[in-house]
Amino acid sequence: MVVLAASIVSKSGRALVSRQFVDMSRSRIEGLLAAFPKLVGTGKQHTYVETENVRYVYQPIEALYLLVITNKQSNILEDLETLRLLSKLVPEYSPSLDEEGVCRAAFDLASAFDEAISLGNKENVTVAQVKQYCEMESHEEKLYKLVMQSKINETKDHMRKRVTEIEKSKNDRGNNEKAFGPLRPPNSFSDMSTKGTGLGGDPIFADLFTQKPKGLPSAPAPAPATSKVSGGMKLGKAKKTNQFIDSLKAEGELISEDTQPSGIQSGLSSVPPSDPIAVAIEEKINVTVKRDGGIHNFDIQGTLALQVLNDTGGFIQLQIENQDLPGLSFKTHPYINKELFNSQKFVGAKDPNRPFPSGQNETPLVKWRIQELDESSLPLSVNCWPSVSGNETYVNIEYEASEMFDLHNVVISIPLPALRAAPSVRQIDGEWKYDSRNSVLEWSIFLIDQSNRSGSMEFAVPATDPSTFFPISVGFSASSTFSDLKVTAVLPLREASPPKFSQRIRLVTDNYIVI
Template sequence: MVVLAVSITTRKGKPLLSRQFRDITKDRVMELLSNFQTLVANSSKQHTFVEDEHVRYVYKPFDDYYIILITNLHSNIIQDMDTLNIFVQTVDSTLKGLSEEDVFDSAFDILNSFDEIITMGYKENLSLTQIKTFLAMESHEERIQEIIERNKEFEAAEERKRRAKEISRKEQARKLGIPDTQEFTGIHGGVMNKAYDSYYSHASSAAQQSHMHTQSNQGIQQQNLAPQQQQQQQYANREPLGGKGLQVNGPRRGVERPIKNVERQSLSVQTATLPEEEKPINNGILISVKETINAEISRDGAIMGSELKGVLELRVNNPDLAHAKLCLGTDVNVKDKTYQFKTHPNVDKAGFLTNKTIGLRDPNKPFPSNDQSLGVLRWRKVKGADEHDLIPLEISTWLSPSSETDNAIDVTFEYEVNSDYEGTIDELRFLIPVFTDTVFIKDDLNEANAIVEAIDESQGIIIKVDPIESGQSSVFSVTVQAAYEDALFPIEVALKNSNAKPLSNLNIASVVSAADDTELPFDTVSTLKSEQYVVV
């Protein structure tokens, strides 16, 4: 079979669309469609095809239209009917409506579907689903290319962020007076050396010998200077890097001494925030109760959540005291599910739950006597919003634009030690996550004797205040340069108490021998420190 053209006309004979698959002019198609209208009007037979002297018209009514297949007279009419059905199904699935405007709006898609069905006048063996798939033009290669383009855009965005950070770092270093020698010596020096080498490579032999002689002299001078530079570096390394960092004396003077070395700032901060803990003296048996507190507090002082974690550690340095058993106080409720007590696998759990004792499963075995800490008991307790049981320090903040410094914010800290907490907070620091040298404590509101201890590029501003006892409150105000209030949060609070009564109320009543229950001498220390105590 050979399909010459396929057309869509109205019932009154108005041509709407036509696609020719053979070399036929538009005028010839219009003439054939005009003849079709005459043949259909004069035909009295109930057929779906009509013929004239040259072509056959296989047609099918479609609402107010005709879909017409124009073939030669020798074409297989059975195959033509099958092809016509495919055309009708395709048009029906493509059109959004049945008006002439809808036909014209979908003309491009309809003609594309016709081209998929007929190639050079011959029908392709395709189903409607395959035709829709071809028209969708899904391409695996195109998807891969899109993924590659997205990856390139992501990498470009990351590169922009990296360069922005580098520019910001250089700008901050410039403000602090830190010379950036890497750019001059590393980049321009290398370029100049290459330029000299390129120039003298084309020069005369005498000039080349002179250039080589100059370079050899420079190399000898650098070798002679190397020992002296190493000695200077050794003396520089001996210089102490500690200190208090920035000091504050008044609201209008700002920072007295801006820090000039970022590396020195970081070392100063580490000394201030993470002091090395001294190992307690062990007289035989030392029991350490270590608790860490996590809390999230809103800016207005509301408790959003808290968590207490603790561990009981045992240190024995005398083998004669290693066969020991720890007896907890009578007021310790080991069956309290809220504390989630968990013993070491080698500890007798039944004895812990029944007799409130901590001893080994095998009473004939001793505890290690190497003077190393061994965790024998852990516990954890979680509290929800507006529950103050685990909160040793309640904090609220007040923020307002500074009236004395441009682009700065006054932050007032008001805090109080919970009256239910028995102990003194020995070390207390506030970490504001802003890296700026425009920061000072306001003298007219500084009950806590706050000082700016250090400024670190990674952690921000570290403010240290005086120790505070149970039931006491204090307040101080600091002015910080910041573009907006949210840049000052979250503020981390670092607190520590080296001789605190445990929040869990865990205590050791006595230590006895596992063999004959005779009492053994022991010492107890307890500490409380914050891990993630933040104001958000």
């Protein structure tokens, strides 16, 4: 079989789309196309017509003809099979099968013809494969985009947190200046510099241990809500924060109206706690699961952070306990007494006369890492089963949650091919949303607990390659951790009675992907 050219022509003989597949002069092809309308008789049911040198294999498409020109030695059955494939491609790229619609889609149709026929021979491809080749989709590209989007989201979270911190710093500075006049910026501990042995060069602890200059009074407590000055400052802050939220919404970010705009995805809440001492314990999951079973990587990173509200409350030690796990290793801040921590699980300063820093910012004191975990330790397993049937691909997705955790705000994001309309969801345990801009189907489950440890969803899209639905991204949070680390007591070093304290424990996903 040798295909000389493939074309879509009007009944007047005008070529709307034309692709040449062999070395032949343009005038020769144009002459063959111009002769075709004269050879097609009216009222005849033939699908081909022959001349002395070539064979025209054609199919009417409303007011147009889809035409394949071959040499006479070509196998007519193969010619008809090629014509059938091209006839399926035309409506995929041209919504309206008239001259105007075909002309608008001429470039896409020509590219599709090139993928279906190579050097005059029909390629062994399906319609879905031709579309995939034309769109140049790749698994590696999607994975790269997911990683880049994750970094963008982290940057935006950090930006929200910094905006809140800057606004709060302005408010505190205004209160200080009104009460005591302008203050000098606080000096850092001389032995807490990021150079030398102070912080050991560890960036996670950099710029966190700061102390107000000696002799300067501490910032006064916030004025009551009835104060006109305080109220005005709060209104100004709220207005600027709302403007920032509006700008994020304009960029397409989903911002919940009842949440704080700061980066509370990790660490302590930006809302000042009522207790004088607050502890935040957080673990982040980084895992890549293979679609056919097995784990590419599985890593847990945890942090214990402390927030002390007043200057005198920093003379304390924290007593902790945790579950012994294989692959669990701790790392303490250089400010912490490592020997005391390793022997008795007490978090205390090397110098008992130096308190923990006070203020509105949290201070990471201990971090840890858990490795050597296997697939049985996954909090949530996701399986995707795509199958092509006719012109549609049916996708069944199921989740199975571990008994270890109750998961909150679960979102399973499935990439889809470019669609003109939302996918057809046949059955779902939970809720779904279609993000048409990113072509992603988001499956949401508000809470996974003992009542719904497993669930499923089924949807259908036009026929496409099964790899299109990967990588799948998963997000959730939990109120318990793998290490089960917690603060059991806060011991004062100078006061008689133990101070009140609160602790917040959570597990969050940092990067949870099924590839």
